[in-house]
Amino acid sequence: MNISQTNTVAELAVENPATTRVFEKYGIDYCCGGNRTLVEACHLADVDYDQLVNSINEAAGKDANEKGDSDWRRESLKAMMAHIIDTHHVFTRTELARLNELLAKVCDRHGAKHPELAELQVRFHDLRQDLIPHMLKEEQVLFPYIDQLEQALTGNAELPVPFFGTVRNPVNMMEREHDAVGALLREIRTLTSDFTPPQDACISYQTLYGALSDFEADLHQHIHLENNILFPRAVAFEKSFASASSEDRPDSQSCGGHSSGGHPSGGCFGA
Known part of the structure; x- marks a missing residue:
């Protein structure tokens, strides 16, 4: 995934549902607090930014090789x-x-x-x-x-x-x-x-x-x-x-x- 420090947590969760499992693991709020940037979310959860990005990319890559979750942006x-x-x-x-x-x-x-x-x-x-x-x-x-x-x-x-x-x-x-x-x-x-x-x-x-x-x-x-x-x-x-x-x-x-x-x-x- 193309991830920047200005991406919001919600944007990443919507783009690839597999990232929500990563956010759960690290205690990052992606539902009610999804408007925060990834950097802000890392600071609040006391999580290393680079470590989180690596985990997101790993989950996204694994999800791409499997059936994955529904893309609700495109479903009715x-x-x-x-x-x-x-x-x-x-x-x-x-x-x-x-x-x-x-x-x-x-x-x-x-x-x-x-x-x-x-x-x-x-x-x-x-x-x-x-x-x-x-x-x-x-x-x-x-x-x-x-x-x-x-x-x-x-x-x-x-x-x-x-x-x-x-x-x-x-x-x-x-x-x-x-x-x-x-x-x-x-x-x-x-x-x-x-x-x-x-x-x-x-x-x-x-x-x-x-x-x-x-x-x-x-x-x-x-x-x-x-x-x-x-x-x-x-x-x-x-x-x-x-x-x-x-x-x-x-x-x-x-x-x-x-x-x-x-x-x-x-x-x-x-x-």
Whole structure:
């Protein structure tokens, strides 16, 4: 890969998905903090720049010789959203339920000796409270609109005027909620000493920390796909549709028009 010090972490993650595994290894935030340059990210994570670049090139070279990951820059938005729901949303819901039970069990058995488990339980509860409605808003409001937007841009359907004005409004909200989730994940990592179980940890304790680590990695990938690929593409699609509409149908309403369908103009996604 052609890598420069001014490349952002997100740019590299989008260009070659194999780099996300390298970023996970070195503790570099490529989802919520993807706008940082590689140099800035190395400084924050206390990682040697040259070592990181070598690891990225090695991973990219290996990925080129294998099947590799899907290039979501070129897949349809419909396919990408289906992947996010079927892969990441399903995993998140399943693991939230499993981890909640496992954490309660570990707290009950080890909480007296390890008081940090009580704080971990609070932070995990906060994470659940954020993620469950967040995914519903995506599945019930934002993703259906993006699907309609893509169909309208290809001429296969009319685009209804959304109650939230423009796609940028719900995208901004989802990104803010992603930031909150990212902050909670960092707190959980700190409370668990980078998911390192104590020496007296039982099998359930060890399983909990391993599962939390896997959960974090999946959420990073999940948020990366949305923040760095899906959302920017959706915003660009809406701009293209608005531009085409103004040229071909000058009397039609733009995507930022008045609310319809009885919804309040701001709604839960208002500016």
